[in-house]
Amino acid sequence: MDSELEQLYYYTLSHPSSNFIHQHVVDAHTLQAANTSTGKLALVFAALGLYLFLEKGVTGREIQQVHVKLSSQKNVLPEFILPQESMNYPLANILSATPGSERDRAIYEWCEFVWKKFAVNKETIETWLRQHEII
Helix, strand or coil: CCHHHHHHHHHHHCCCCCCCCHHHHHHHHHHHCCCCCCCHHHHHHHHHHHHHHHHHCCCHHHHHHHHHHHHCCCCCCCCCCCCCCCCCCCHHHHHCCCCCHHHHHHHHHHHHHHHHHHHHHHHHHHHHHHHCCCC
């Protein structure tokens, strides 16, 4: 793990909010780094995490609860289209923001950036979440 990601993890894991912002960082990083060798479960959980966060306003803590619920079921995981364009977003942009609301906003913007690149899969995610009575 690179030091910028470690710094960001440290920030989010020590964050005072009960919303568990760390989940959003894990999801954004997983999707940003995704390639054909990324585990299917990691890809699905990261995609549904960003979808629930950005499209439905669900907190990181609530997303964890969804992960637990889905993990206890036998699921056929959906197939996703990986974006062809680069999803490179410098973590230095986030870390240069002042800790607190400014950095939290930078994390949100990063999540939006990654989600916009991955949103081609939105309908697949929604269908899958409906099948499992999440939305």
